[in-house]
Amino acid sequence: MTEDEVLAEFRASHALLEGHFLLSSGRHSGYYLQCARVLMNPERGGKLARALVQKLPRELRSQIRKVVSPAMGGVIIGHEVGRALDVDAIFLERPTGVFELRRGFDIAEGEKILLVEDVITTGLSSREAMKEIVALGGDVIAAAALVDRTGGEVDLGVPFHALVTINFPTYEESEVPPELAAIPAMKPGSRK
Template sequence: MTDDEVLAEFRASHALLEGHFKLSSGRHSAHYLQCARVLMNAERAGKLARALCQKIPREIRSQVEKVVSPAMGGVIIGHEMGRTLEVDAVFLERPSGTFELRRGFDVKEGEKVLLVEDVVTTGLSSGEAIKAVRKAGGEVLAAAALVDRSAGEADFDVPFFALVEINFPTYAPGEVPPELAAIPLEKPGSRKG
């Protein structure tokens, strides 16, 4: 899929929002990608997962034994990536602030893992998820996301692949431009606060 085709899928599902948003990273933006909306259609989610899978080199794809995603945003795309790669997909949760495997999910010692997210902005959540997988004994081969909006700033010690790069400006809380600050703030993500 081309970048324009990917963005068309976001627009068709009303997943590309405009306003004043506080992102899960704490930064502010005039644009928000509601990946849950683009992924609510199973056919579309599968198509996007297959396209993302094609961005990952075959030598990495062929080694993946399990897909792990951070909840909530990564759950659907992680599941679809597991289906595409024909491996199990599990997710991490933050019941007390740090990622952990729950619900009987596990990662075996040395198991080769692909970490899958919906959107990467700062890379902080993905980095924390990678640490949790390693703590559980897994070997993270690569990270992947539907959308990289980090402007190349996300830095993992594993290869990172994104279906599309979108670089809408984001602002630290004290740096929000007046025209954006005048718009009521929304927090549409899964983490409130």
């Protein structure tokens, strides 16, 4: 899929929002990608996951033994990427604010893991998730996301592949432009 085709899927599902948003990273933006909306249709979610998997080098795809995603945002796309790769897909949760593996999920010592996210904004959540995966014995060999909001600038310490790279500006609280500050900020993500 081309970037225009991917963005068309976001627009068709009303997942590309405009306004004033407080992102889970703590940064502010005039745009928000509500991946849950684009993934609510199973056919669309599967199509996007297959397109994301095709972005991964063939040699990398053959090494992946499990997909791990951070909850909430990465759960659906992680599951669909696992389906496309024909490997198990599990997720990490933050019931107390830090990622942990629950629900009887496990990671084998040295297991080759693909971390899958919906959107990368700063990479902080991904790095936190990878730290937990490594602590559990996993080997994170790459990361993937539907959307890279960093404009290709994020460094996760492993090869990173995104279906689409977008450079919507984001701002620290003190940098929010007046026209954006005039609009009440909404926090549409899953984290409070």
